Amino acid sequence: MSFHSEKMSDIQADDARIKLGLRRVGVTDIPKIIRRKWKGQYNELSAKIDVFVDLIPSQRGIHMSRNIEVINEVTSEVTSSLMGELISNTEELCAKIAKKVLLAQPGAKYAEVRLKADYEAETFSEALWKKKLSVHTLRAGANAERKEEGINIIKIIGAEVEGTTVCPCSQELSKDYAKEQLKKKEFSDEQIKTIVDCMPLASHNQRSKAILLLELPESAKRVELDDIIKILEISMSAPLHEVLKRKDEQAVVLYAHSRPSFVEDVVRTILYNVAFKFDYLPSETGIYVKQTNFESIHRHNAVAEIRTTLEILKEQLAEKKGK
Secondary structure, eight states, rough: OOOOOOOOGGGSSSSSOOOOEEEEEEEEEEEEEEEEEEEEEEEEEEEEEEEEEEEOOBBOOOHHHHHHHHHHHHIIIIITTTTSOOOOOOOHHHHHHHHHHHHSTTTTOEEEEEEEEEEEEEEEEETTTTEEEEEEEEEEEEEEEETEEEEEEEEEEEEEEEEEEOOOHHHHHHHHHHHHHHHHHTOOHHHHHHHHSSOOOOOEEEEEEEEEEEETTTOOOOOOOOHHHHHHHHSSEEOOOOOOOOOHHHHHHHHTTTSSSOOOHHHHHHHHHHHTTTTOTTOOOOEEEEEEESSSSSOOOEEEEEEEEEHHHHHHHHHHHHH
């Protein structure tokens, strides 16, 4: 006995009672295993994918299942089959999904895909002066927009990286206290300067999270995720490490305290490094940076962020250099 009706209503296609357009409607946290091939090696990413489209004012709802069907079709085509085409970058996968979703949803003019996955990268720790392995968060995506000349694609690649920051203000207060105490002990000004300059001084530390996203035209050259992760790690006071022996712990703490950074300092350092490392990208490349310092002695957290373009960033740095 079949429980299917011969004719089923499509109420998503009904007229909306309140005719207002919506920018983003879709599904989130769709789990997928992404199989990739890069530099001759295969690896798998356990990813979560979000897909959105816009909804025209006259239509009651989008066809949610079509978003999921497209995700399944595209990931099956480019990542699952041993004989099929394997992707080398996740932003390209997102672009394929975004374009296909846009075609699958009647009336839609805009589609957005976002992907997150754990990503293990080998980077060089300047604090220990040796290589290390760490797990970070890969962030990829794509925007697809219908235009008269066709579908315009913007690809997104980036990462979230955790690190350590040391508060410059707190460290300066410790320096003031040290100078006062040494003065009471009748050390000379020259001796005090020598002592303070060579000794690591106390400050409060923060576990920090840095985010960098690059929004690229479809024709832009590939951006290496490992380069993005490296920029984020070196822009904070010190990177995180999985395992630290006592000698290494000492080295990381001393290294971090030699590079105190406000949340604003980190964002500006990331931007400077982006302009230097990715100067080959198109001038219209979008840049998004966010730094969060999870405070250790306050009940609040410190945040700084910016959205800009590579063209504007280069102009601002050139102005600063010319002054």
